[in-house]
Amino acid sequence: MPEVSMTVNGKPAKGQIEGRTLLVEFIRDNLGLTGTHVGCDTSQCGACVVHVDGRAVKACTIFAAEAEGAEVKTIEGMAEPDGTMHPIQAAFQDHHGLQCGFCTPGMVMSAAALLAENPTPTEAEIRDYLEGNICRCTGYHNIVKAIMAASGQDVSRVAAE
């Protein structure tokens, strides 16, 4: 079996994989980092979004072998080592951006990729960027609100339509 090595949340990680091993399987099964969720396994829902070399990708739609040598960041890498939440995570909590929480890891990773590219997105830009992240609970409004808040913007105008 071939071996793959990469950096995950700043730490070196390696393991034996098959050709068909998906990155999400490597992260969850080999590394035990189960914060990255598999919602659909068909590239539709975005629950599995992680960053590979700074870019948001669906970890269910990239082979682990393709992340050889890459810097991977998962939801476990967002909080500070002492447990202090990342501002996006804190904003999701403050603004009730989650209910069951299944979509949340992907939402937070997508939001972080958006804010890295566009630090003060409009409400429309946030909704557009989240096109590939599906949430079955919240109706999205509070997710959008949380991301607006995390980017330091006024959220009083983001309301249920």
Added chain:
Amino acid sequence: MYAFEIDRPTTLADAVKALGAEESQALGGGQTLIPALKARLAAPARLVALSGVDEIKGICTADDGALCIGGGTSHADVAKGAGAYPALASLAANIGDPAVRNRGTIGGSLANNDPSACYPAAVLASGATVVTTNRQIAADDFFDGMFATALEDGEIITEVRFPVPEKASYQKFDQPASRFALVGVFVAKYPDGVRVAVTGASEDGVFRWSEAEAALSSDFSAGAVEGLSLSGDGMISDLHGSGEYRAHLVGVMTRRAVAAAG
């Protein structure tokens, strides 16, 4: 998924060699192929990943002014880097979602030739040239019906050359569940005439609407195509829309594209 091996060459020469082996298949961004492998619709013995081949990535302008895009360039990079051809950059920026755009490539999209994909319309409307490891293929000779192209086994798309039009626009009527085009129309105006390519509509895949091209070549205005219509025969009919509905949308999206091209 059935089991297979993955090769990750770093040069085009090594990729060609690896694809020469029995039952090998190229892996672009995997945004179509990986779901197909999961559904066991494909069963290669070996995948040859092109993601490590830097020489087929990137965007540049040729001496004749054509915009050249490497076959391994992601949709996200085209969205950012194809400013010289704004309609093309905007097409790339509206494929799927951000994560799909970060992995999916122009070469993979063209090789796949999904009847609802966006890039085939741009390539056909621009009269672009598809450059492969073996030859150069004119857009009019490249697409060969649903999911079929002129590509031979082991042939890799290394570059696509787009002549830059005077005016152009791509108008996509989204199918919100798949994020592909329910119908998409690309209109491009060149000094020697207008080309109109339609995706998402026909059972034969992307096609040129010659009646609209003739009308727009003599009068480039939305009004010039007002009276034209297509028949619903041979159009894709599914739960998202009937053949007649798609034929109707082709007219609407063509007029919108002309109006948006200015």
